[in-house]
Amino acid sequence: MALLLAPLLAGFLLSSCTLLEGGPKKGTVGYVEGFLGGVAADAPRAALVGREILAAGGSAADAAVAVYFTLAVVLPGSASLGGGGVCLYQDRESGQTQALDFLPRASATVPESAARPTAVPGSVRGFFALHSRYGRLSWGQLVSPAEGLARFGSPVSRAFARELAAVEAAFMIDSEARRVFGRPGNSGRAVGEGETLVQIDLAATLGRLRIQGPGDFYNGQLARQLVTEARSMGGSLTMEDMRGYKPRWVDTIKLPFGNEVIHFAPPPAAAGTVAAQIWAMLTQGDRYEDAPAEERRHLLAEASMRAYADRGRWMVNGGASTIEPARLVEAGKARSLMANYTADRHLPAAQLRPPPVQRPENAAATGFVVVDREGSAAACTLTLNSPFGTGRVARGLGVLLAAQPGPGGRGAISLVPMLVVNPNVKGLYFAATSTGGVTAPTALMHVAARHLIGGQSLHDAINAKRVHHGGYPDVTYYERNLGASQVQALTRRQHKTATAFRLGQVNAISCPGGLPAKPNTCSALADPRGYGLAATADIQ
Secondary structure (H helix, E strand, O other), X not given: OHHHHOOXXXXXXXXXXXXXXXXXXXXXXOOEEOOXXXXXXXXXXXXXXXXXXXXXXXXXXHHHHHHHHHHHHHOHHHHOOEOEEEEEEEOOOOOOEEEEEEOOEOOOOOOOOOOOOEOEOOHHHHHXXXXXXXXXXXXXXXXXXXXXXXXXXXXXXXXXXXXXXXXXXXXXOOHHHHHHHEOOOOOOOEOOOOOEEOOHHHHHHHHHHHHHOOHHHHHOHXXXXXXXXXXXXXXXXXXXXXXXXXXXXXXXXXXXXXXXXXXEOOOOOOHHHHHHHHHHHHHHHHHHHHOOHHHHHHHHHHHHHHHHHHHHHHEOHHHOEOOOHHHHOOHHHHHHHOOOOEOOEOOOHHHOOOOOOOOOOOOOEEEEEEEEOOOOEEEEEEEOOOOOOOOOEEOOOOEEEOEOOOHHHOOOOOOEEEEEEEOOXXXXXXEEEEEOHHHHHHHHHHHHHHHHHOOOOHHHHHHOOOEEOOOXXXXXXXXXXXXXXXXXXXXXXXXXXXXXXXXXXXXXXXEEEEEOOOHHHOEEEXXXXXXXXXXXXOOO
16 A cells, blocks of 8 residues: 555565466466566556566566556656657667667648647557567556556556646646546546546557557557547647657667666657767766766766757757767767866856757656566656647547647657666666656766766665756756755856756666676665655565
């Protein structure tokens, strides 16, 4: 019960590595005994479902599919079936690491009458593609837990209640939103924390997906119904949009790190390039490792400011890059970006070329990581391109529709998953995701630098107070209770500073000894900034 009522974020790590003989069959919880792998997600129920799939002998891909569909039920404002995202996947057997792009893309045509232009949903086909390539268990088994939660109800988490409260006035105007997410009596108020949320229409949609797969969602009755509902609500979907949507397997952005390789998602998930540039600047000449502790937050702020300024050079609308991403993270590029860095003084942002510009970013997203016992891993981030997408629920389907990418920050440029692997032994060392809009890549690099370079425990690295400089305005933000001496170290270097309640949310799994070689070194953690909970089981 405590897990059901817990606030946002859960991390799970389970222990040892043998299969039960004469016990439960594959596909049944309990098939795997001992070390199962780990899950860290933005909703406790989603992490529990992922753990059960791993316990039944599922791969990281299987668990990722089940976690996603559960998030679509319990955290639909960011993970609804009408949205999309990006995953990084490391396959232990082949040693291959790739990015899977299933972002919610723009409709081919948008009628002038479309008051709420609608993006083409990518998640269903995206996770089907992941399952088709790397799954072991049946598709239906992975969708079924989410269907049951939608049909029979689940308690509203503190996280989802908070998200609903933030949009309640505008969201509850929609009659279908009031019917699905409103309190009884048509009061215009959204359901609150701990109240049971039943989504019968969504359960029926998930039931069809469980039985028929994604074909019906993109080229069948569900597709036709989705298109009709989108257009009736001022959207812009067509059957051609739905039929033509294809997820894309693409190469990652790669950076060497000792014997390991760090992987980020490429544009149009542009935050991956920003994070990779920050990392390249921090590690150029062992700069972060050699810096005294007092300098490191200054260094992080200066590197992130330069990365965001440089983004204005290569990023175009929608997050695409005009320059090959690999060129943006070369050692020579990092040296040039940091050529005017000084350890004792902040460089005014206006002196950068090009100078940073203001760009609003969608902060509505959710992320999760999954690692299985063999060392395969998935790191996925999801969005509807804006909070609750278009703000409308498709009648009879229970699906929130993603907003068309465009002005006002609508889009997916801030999605930033990360994996660290050793290609020689095909070992997994680190998997993480970060959300929080413009602060997502800086939060992830803050954690990764402290843990992977600085040697802090994952717990200490995630809990440490963060700083962020997004280029514009020329302000270094720091989390409350950073400490007077740390703030003074920034102001002494001429930083203009301001406090922030939180800077990003990071979910991570770390295996410093490598997986599958040393599972006893693994830990999973979810960011306490999301009212989170973390649970681990000792290695036996």
